[in-house]
Amino acid sequence: MPAQVITVTSGKGGVGKTTAVANLAVALASNGSKVVCIDGDIGLRNLDVILGLENRIVYDIVDVIEGRCRLKQAMIRDKKLPELYLIPAAQTRDKNAVSPSDMNRLIKELRPDCDFVLIDSPAGIERGFRNAIAAADRVLVVTNPEVSAVRDADRVIGILEAEEKGPAALIINRLNPTLVKNHNMLSADDVLDLLAVELIGIVPEDENVIVGSNRGAPVAHDPKSKAGQAFRNIARRLQGEKVPFLDLDSQGSLWERLQRLAGRK
């Protein structure tokens, strides 16, 4: 079956696109899918660091596009998961080194050989964003429960609708249930109320995410992390399973039950 091409984008920077791509890639690959992720943030690459693959980079996406290497040569295999590959961005070039048609060609070549292609989009709605969505079958929009991030997500969803990229699905990242409960943070309902798109996951705030990113070991590897669980659930939803949403409010019973379930698996 040809791959599903999924672009992760947000409009605003710093909401967790790259973290989401890394974790979804890990979760999908742990579930038996063959995954290739592409860092679309040319000039400001990060995905390699978060996946812990920085020191293995020889060729990057611009090398492939400009014909200095074959596609396979730029695909870096993950340390732990043999079915997970990264095509890194070039750090010494800028977004103009790639065009949407370049991306289409590259994805066309990748499609027959894997189950999922995940594209990490840069922040903004300019060239890099256009490149990242050019070949997407599906777009995941990441936002945080804060007004400015939601505003930018709304803008991006509007552009995706105008470009007929299909209905976007939303990931609400870094939700803090305590702040929401005290009315100091937008709730998932507030965000959905405004954006009116399909919700594919809510990821709770979790300091393990930062630790994982710094160590190059995404939190989806960690069976105990709440955020990791949330990303694993999103991955299963992308694989077509129906997975109920985590109940983030109850710190105790249900969460522990879910953890036990996950542990037994």
Place this chain on the structure above:
Amino acid sequence: MTETNSLIQIKGLRDGLLVSLDDASWDEQRTAFLAQVDARPDFFKGARLALDVASQVLHVNDLVDLRDQLSERGISLWAVVSESPTTENTAQLLGLATRISKPRPEETRQFSVRDLGDETALFLDRTLRSGTRIEFPGHVVVFGDVNPGAEIVAEGNVIIWGRLRGMVHAGSKGNKNAQICALDLSPTQLRIADEISAALDPQENPRPEIARINENGKLQAEFWSPG
């Protein structure tokens, strides 16, 4: 304005001209295009020109040659759009843009209506998201929400069957009798004619409201009640 002949299409952009060529022989098209320019020097003189060359493969000397020919005629070539990576590359080498930001259809819409006056309405059956701007020389009816960051500028009245959280300007050409209604009136800003009001606080249990200019000349919102 749009002008077509067999090979070349010329369109007005917001800030210049867009000339579209097709895949026929480059020499032929270049000659034909320059002939068109020479036929109407006044029209082209001083223009900023973007060139869409479809999938033509052009090298540095092709583009340099054209650029120089154009600049002799007082036309500045600033962008070359192409499906060919080689041509894109060439254009980049020459410091030309390879993308022209076309206003996306959803972003800014200016609907023109001729001689129908105030009694025309534009019906939009969708939610307007951030970044959308609707300008219309009549009334505007939205069946959906107007999100923060979206803007409607209408010469007549504006009716929102949904939540209004963006910016609406009714009576934009000075009609002080214009009104703005919404099921939930929580805009970032409202304007009627020259009156501006800052954000209204969102309500716990929203009810339909109508905003208009009152007898003191101030913008005021009132709850709608039946009867």
